[in-house]
């Protein structure tokens with residue numbers, strides 16, 4: 001079974017605007033809503049690939065109900081911890097005809113100690129050997145920053161595989177719990193390692209340093225340039241195909257979904273990354289946090305080369 005865990009889901013609103021003007025009223029030409037938060041996006045992309053997954057996480061209020069309904073419409077199974085707070089809304093403004101955007105992420109609702117305890121209890125009850133768990137996104141207020149580290153230890157004890165994509169201190173603490181795989185983008189990788197600008201390290205050296213933090217394998221995404229994967233000994237760089245970029249938000253989550261698609265079928269890491277790259281490129285070519293289709297992904301896969 002594949003589970004995605006989103007501690008901080010979000011209704012993603014995207015407004016298309018002609019220009020970004022300060023101190024004046026901007027009238028949007030269109031608006032769209034997507035059921036976002038990194039783990040939910042992974043479940044949505046897996047559904048595009050005809051893969052069944054269960055979305056787990058904290059959900060609350062009217063926004064939470066909206067998110068749950070949107071996931072159910074896409075035939076995604078859900079198993080949530082209800083919270084008293086309201087799930088957040090994140091807003092993007094995109095300049096018409098381009099991929100230039102301004103994105104504001106809400107910190108998310110306050111989660112109580114009781115709600116945190118109910119999450120641990122749920123994960124412990126669900127996890128079985130051989131399951132894949134994708135833990136993704138920020139940690140909302142009230143949840144200890146050790147949450148991912150503790151969940152990874154629990155999941156690994158149960159014999160599950162863990163794919164982690166987060167940010168900041170929670171990400172760093174979680175690496176020491178030895179997740180199966182992590183996927184920072186290059187900026188997040190540099191932040192995890194405390195590297196300053198102009199450090200001059202190669203992708204292999206950065207990957208080696210990341211492995212020293214604890215994860216078994218590492219993927220670093222590089223936006224339009226593709227991504228690299230490192231299994232502790234060999235590094236593969238996979239270039240992304242050229243596309244017309246509409247909105248890259250969520251491309252990283254699609255890359256994760258594409259990799260899980262491959263790994264779940266027994267692909268070697270570089271082949272799974274090839275599938276991930278095609279999914280990321282497909283999603284970057286679509287507006288909002290809209291996701292690529294299976295047909296687009298298959299067409300793009302033919303244009304991806306593993307080096």
Ligand SMILES: Nc1ncnc2c1ncn2[C@@H]1O[C@H](COP(=O)(O)OP(=O)(O)OP(=O)(O)O)[C@@H](O)[C@H]1O
Pocket residue numbers: 184185221222223224225226227240241242243245248249250251252253254255276277278279280281284
């Ligand atoms: N403009 C683009 N052209 C082609 N491929 C792209 C483009 N943008 C993203 N991708 C694909 O999507 C993958 C993930 O993108 P990126 O590195 O931007 O992830 P990210 O920073 O985690 O994104 P996010 O957090 O917004 O989901 C890349 O490795 C690449 O394969």
Ligand SMILES: O=P(O)(O)OC[C@@]1(O)O[C@H](CO)[C@@H](O)[C@@H]1O
Pocket residue numbers: 008010012035036037038041090105136137138139167249250251252253289
């Ligand atoms: O605030 P976080 O949890 O780091 O990121 C949340 C978010 O920006 O990530 C997704 C794109 O990757 C969006 O659906 C969502 O708005």
